[in-house]
Each structure stands twice: as C-alpha cells, then as structure tokens.
Amino acid sequence: xxxxxxxxxxxxxxxxxxxxxxxxxxxxxxxxxxxxxxxxxxxxxxxxxxxxxxxxxxxxxxxxxxxxxxxxxxxxxxxxxxxxxxxxxxxxxxxxxxxxxxxxxxxxxxxxxxxxxxxxxxxxxxxxxxxxxxxxxxxxxxxxxxxxxxxxxxxxxxxxxxxxxxxxxxxxxxxxxxxxxxxxxxxxxxxxxxxxxxxxxxxxxxxxxxxxxxxxxxxxxxxxxxxxxxxxxxxxxxxxxxxxxxxxxxxxxxxxxxxxxxxxxxxxxxxxxxxxxxxxxxxxxxxxxxxxxxxxxx
Amino acid sequence: xxxxxxxxxxxxxxxxxxxxxxxxxxxxxxxxxxxxxxxxxxxxxxxxxxxxxxxxxxxxxxxxxxxxxxxxxxxxxxxxxxxxxxxxxxxxxxxxxxxxxxxxxxxxxxxxxxxxxxxxxxxxxxxxxxxxxxxxxxxxxxxxxxxxxxxxxxxxxxxxxxxxxxxxxxxxxxxxxxxxxxxxxxxxxxxxxxxxxxxxxxxxxxxxxxxxxxxxxxxx
Numbered sequence: 205x206x207x208x209x210x211x212x213x214x215x216x217x218x219x220x221x222x223x224x225x226x227x228x229x230x231x232x233x234x235x236x237x238x239x240x241x242x243x244x245x246x247x248x249x250x251x252x253x254x255x256x257x258x259x260x261x262x263x264x265x266x267x268x269x270x271x272x273x274x275x276x277x278x279x280x281x282x283x284x285x286x287x288x289x290x291x292x293x294x295x296x297x298x299x300x301x302x303x304x305x306x307x308x309x310x311x312x313x314x315x316x317x318x319x320x321x322x323x324x325x326x327x328x329x330x331x332x333x334x335x336x337x338x339x340x341x342x343x344x345x346x347x348x349x350x351x352x353x354x355x356x357x358x359x360x361x362x363x364x365x366x367x368x369x370x371x372x373x374x375x376x377x378x379x380x381x382x383x384x385x386x387x388x389x390x391x392x393x394x395x396x397x398x399x400x401x402x403x404x405x406x407x408x409x410x411x412x413x414x415x416x417x418x419x420x421x422x423x424x425x426x427x428x429x430x431x432x433x434x435x436x437x438x439x440x441x442x443x444x445x446x447x448x449x450x451x452x453x454x455x456x457x458x459x460x461x462x463x464x465x466x467x468x469x470x471x472x473x474x475x476x477x478x479x480x481x482x483x484x485x486x487x488x489x490x491x492x493x494x495x496x497x498x499x500x501x502x
Numbered sequence: 503x504x505x506x507x508x509x510x511x512x513x514x515x516x517x518x519x520x521x522x523x524x525x526x527x528x529x530x531x532x533x534x535x536x537x538x539x540x541x542x543x544x545x546x547x548x549x550x551x552x553x554x555x556x557x558x559x560x561x562x563x564x565x566x567x568x569x570x571x572x573x574x575x576x577x578x579x580x581x582x583x584x585x586x587x588x589x590x591x592x593x594x595x596x597x598x599x600x601x602x603x604x605x606x607x608x609x610x611x612x613x614x615x616x617x618x619x620x621x622x623x624x625x626x627x628x629x630x631x632x633x634x635x636x637x638x639x640x641x642x643x644x645x646x647x648x649x650x651x652x653x654x655x656x657x658x659x660x661x662x663x664x665x666x667x668x669x670x671x672x673x674x675x676x677x678x679x680x681x682x683x684x685x686x687x688x689x690x691x692x693x694x695x696x697x698x699x700x701x702x703x704x705x706x707x708x709x710x711x712x713x714x715x716x717x718x719x720x721x722x
Contacts, residue, residue, distance in 0.1 A: 208609065209607075211609075222594055226542075255651075326676065407590070407592060407593075408592055410590065411590055411591075411592060412603075412607065413576075413579075414551070414578045414579060414584050414602035415579060415580070415603055415607055415651070415655075416577065416578070416579035416580035416581075416582070416604065416607060416608070416655075417576060417607045418576040421576075421607065483602070
C-alpha cells in the first residue's frame, strides 16, 4: 500500500502526457483566470496603499488663542503625545502659519503684503498613528484635547474624514464583491474545462469503476492532476502578471493614481504570490472535484 | 452463490423494467439469461454488478446483501469479471495494460501483475499480442482481451452481456468456449444472450425474461 501515492502521481502524470491538448487547455484556463485575478489584486493593493498615503492627511489641529510660555507648551505637547492614538505633535507658530499661507497663495502671495503674522493663530498639529486614522480615532483624540480648556478650538476636517471613510468602505466592498466574482468565474471556467478533459476519458472512469476501483481511488489521480495543472497555471499566471506589471501596469497606475514620488507602485508581496499559487492548486483540485462528482454518479 | 428475492426495478414510476424476480444461481452454475430486446436482461445484470439499485427486493452475492451497502460494491466487483458486447477496452492502452488494469487497481505487485496478465492472455490465446493496441485487433480478438481482463482476477462470478452479439458465428463459438473453460475452473457464469442457436449448441440452464418478468427457468 506504501507505493500508492507514487502510483497515483504516476497515473496523474501519465494522464497528462496522454492528452497534452486538454492538459494544456486546463493549464491555460487556470493561468488566464489567475492572471486576471492577480491583476485585480495588484490594483486593489496599490489603491489601498494610496489611501494609506492619503490618510496621513488625517490630522487634528488645535488652535491656541494665546501662546503659553515654553514650559507649559512642552507640557501640553507631552500630554498629547502620551495618547496611544497620537503619532506626532508639531507646534506651528504664527510666523510659520503665515509663511505657509503665503506659499499656498503662490502668485497671489502679494495679497498678504502689509499684513502682519499676528493675523493667524498659532496651533498644534497632531498626526495620528496609522491604525487610528479613522473617525473613531479622531474622536478620541479630540475628546482628550478638549479636557484642556486652552485647546478648545479644535478642527479636524470632519467632512473630508467622512467622505474618506465612505470611500474606503466602498473600496473594500467593491474589492470583496469583484474578487469573489472573479474567483467564482475562474472556478466555473476551470471546472468546465476539466469536465471536458474528464469527459474525454469517461471510458477510463467507467472501466475503473467496473473492475472495482473505489470512488476515492478513481478520483484521486484526477484531483492530483487538477492540482498539478492548477499549480502550473498559477506559476504561469504569476509570471504573466509580473510581465504585464513591468510592461504596462506600473507606469499606467502611477499616472492614474497620481502617487507622489515617495510611494511607488508595488508588485504582489510574497504572501500574495504564495496565495496565488495556492489558489491555483485549489482551483484545479476543486474544479476536478466538482466535475468528478457529476461524472461519477453511476 | 447469487440469490434474488422479489427484486423489482423501475426507472420511471409506471413502467417496471423488472418485476418480482426471485432467483437462485448456485456456485459454479452456468446460466443463460434470455429474452427479447427490452425484456430486462441488461437491467438484471446491472443489478448483479451494482450499477443499478433495485427499487424493491434484496440481492445476495456470496451471502452479502449488496442492496444495503453501496460501499461494498467495489470490493464485490474485484471478485467479479464483467464482459460487454462492446468490449469496453481502453483504446489508448496496450493489450497488456488493459488486462493489467484490474490488478493495478487492487495494488498488486508488478511481477505478480506481469505473471497473471500473461497467463490470462495465454488462456484466451493472445499472449503474442501484448504490446498491440485494441483497435489493431479484430472484434473477436478484442472480446478475448475483454475476457482476459475479466479472468485475470480469478472471478467468483463472471457476468457477460451479449458477449458474442457483435461477432461472426464461428468466432462466437470460440468465445463461448472461453466461458465454458472459466466455468469449469470454478467461476459462476451468468450470460445474457438472445442467440437461440448458441443455446442449442451449448445447452445449459436457461432463464427467460419477458416484459421484466421471469417466465421460464429450465435446466437441460
């Protein structure tokens, strides 16, 4: 009985060798399906990266009507920093605020001529740690700030935050639905292709059953064959996705998403690459299983 | 030993393919199953090797009730040889591989497979065509390969559905000789045929079906 797994593998390989066209069709289908899926995942990953880049914009600004003495100011800053949600606190003096404003006005900067830096308030700009860049995180930080009566005037771009969160929700939902749809479509196509390959060999399935092979014994080589085809398809898909990524996607995405230079478009991380190969194996194996169940009713 | 008790089979609700068949075939018996087309011969054979389940009644083979435990059917078929009118050989495999198939499935050792396959092919007179493919052989030769595949497992029961239906009369007689020999070596043979001439030339017990009912059971 020990040489059974070897026998199964041998049969799977022999079957593949005996019908190279069908085997190629199954591998090709897996490869194409997974390439599309990989493409989609690539886009989602990069959009997600972009949103995390955007989320750096989520910050809370506390305006100071009067600038306290240096020691008090440092105390306040220290207090704010101790909150786990807070990543950093920067003091922006009136002068700095005025300079920033001037830069933002660009050509119209001369509007500010004759005005004094005193017109703008000094502020504390609080950036949030990445995992707290959400409505809830902001609320917590704001609540903490409001305990200090001198920091009562707090702004945090509420509208922008809500829209950002709605966008993220939509992105996740669309990602999940489209991803599930693509995976399902892939499974459907792959299982149908494998059904064709099995159909071409139904005489063999029938004879196996007639001479006393157990259903598991009949199925295993085909499952194995499906899994091998899936794995090969997965490897091809990975190569295909990488090639497309290098030739087309990298530049295109960079332009579409208008990512600033610091954040570059990335290829699938290793875990995703492994997951893609795993998806190939599962797709092939499961595709065979679905077809086998239909063919082996008798 | 094959026993059937009140076995009925209906594919559709109103029309019974077999009704109320009760039958006993002792060990080493040779039985013809005869009747016109559609009388239920093939259905009865399918019930015997578990390709169909009876709608009612019980079937016992060597004391095992095969109607209850579907999972026993593979084990049952390993001690059974089944031969069809259309041979059911794998055309992409050699004669040797075709005959070796049942033993391969049983996980037999390679040298044992080689020996048994050669013996089985010798029995049917085709040991010199080991490496040929089925479609390179004549119809009679292909049926002999199918019989070798059935005999290679030393079957307790040999079931044949019109095994000579596609063959010339002389070739058919040669094929029948092989069943006679298998029977003499200890296999119970159940052979469906509508060839009256064959039954006359090789007289054995004859069970006649008509419209799904057993209407006659005669032993010469």
